[in-house]
Amino acid sequence: MANKDMCLLWGSGSAPCWRAMIVLAEKGRWKGCMNKRLDFSKGEHKQSDVLELNPRGQLPTFKDGDVVVNESGAICMYLEEKYGDDSTYRLLPTDVNERAKVYQKMFEVSNMISNVHVPLIRYRFVTKKEDWDLERLKESTKKAKEELDRWNTILGDKDYLCGNDFTMADVFFYPYLALLVRTGASLSGHPALKKFYDRVSKRPSVQATWPPHWKESEGPGYFSDL
Numbered sequence: 001m002a003n004k005d006m007c008l009l010w011g012s013g014s015a016p017c018w019r020a021m022i023v024l025a026e027k028g029r030w031k032g033c034m035n036k037r038l039d040f041s042k043g044e045h046k047q048s049d050v051l052e053l054n055p056r057g058q059l060p061t062f063k064d065g066d067v068v069v070n071e072s073g074a075i076c077m078y079l080e081e082k083y084g085d086d087s088t089y090r091l092l093p094t095d096v097n098e099r100a101k102v103y104q105k106m107f108e109v110s111n112m113i114s115n116v117h118v119p120l121i122r123y124r125f126v127t128k129k130e131d132w133d134l135e136r137l138k139e140s141t142k143k144a145k146e147e148l149d150r151w152n153t154i155l156g157d158k159d160y161l162c163g164n165d166f167t168m169a170d171v172f173f174y175p176y177l178a179l180l181v182r183t184g185a186s187l188s189g190h191p192a193l194k195k196f197y198d199r200v201s202k203r204p205s206v207q208a209t210w211p212p213h214w215k216e217s218e219g220p221g222y223f224s225d226l
């Protein structure tokens with residue numbers, strides 16, 4: 001569905017951006033909306049047109065008509081509420097008790113970010129390789145494994161985090177898992193996560209929004225132990 005009043009500013013490989021992109025695609029609005037890829041390495045996310053909408057100068061930055069919504073979680077929830085009619089795939093169950101389970105997992109993803117993404121991936125992105133503190137990385141890897149163990153157990157035999165349906169919990173979680181794989185994790189010690197990763201990676205909304213630069217080059221191969 002074409003919607004030229006809708007605009008998403010995004011960066012390739014950014015997990016929060018990818019969340020919003022997946023929801024747009026699930027709602028059939030990814031192709032139709034104005035979406036503009038910005039280059040973090042050129043500082044494009046700090047340009048005035050972004051700062052006017054998002055004073056933090058972060059991506060994703062989103063506008064739908066006169067409504068400006070930043071923060072990936074808020075964008076996803078806005079899209080689900082505004083465009084989640086019966087003609088689109090529902091990412092939140094209608095039953096309030098079932099929905100609560102999805103909410104819990106959505107918010108639980110903050111642990112994945114603080115225990116895996118920040119200490120293992122972000123740390124390496126922002127620290128020069130010669131300055132990497134290897135003892136610190138070893139300790140962080142131990143904690144990250146414990147976090148991944150938890151998610152592996154949550155998944156168990158299920159197809160998705162909350163059962164057999166793809167939900168907003170999966171939208172929130174998957175991009176961070178994919179970033180881990182992109183940066184070198186094999187997930188060999190976490191078979192349920194690996195199956196989940198393979199399953200969700202094939203989803204049309206995920207394929208349609210796959211980070212373009214991931215198609216062009218290999219990731220950094222940080223991990224031999226995850």
Ligand SMILES: N[C@@H](CCC(=O)N[C@@H](CS)C(=O)NCC(=O)O)C(=O)O
Pocket residue numbers: 011014015016017045056057058059060070071072073
């Ligand atoms: N909590 C925000 C985080 C957004 C965020 O940190 N985006 C990163 C890219 S992954 C960014 O724009 N970083 C640039 C900066 O913070 O200056 C969300 O979920 O949308």
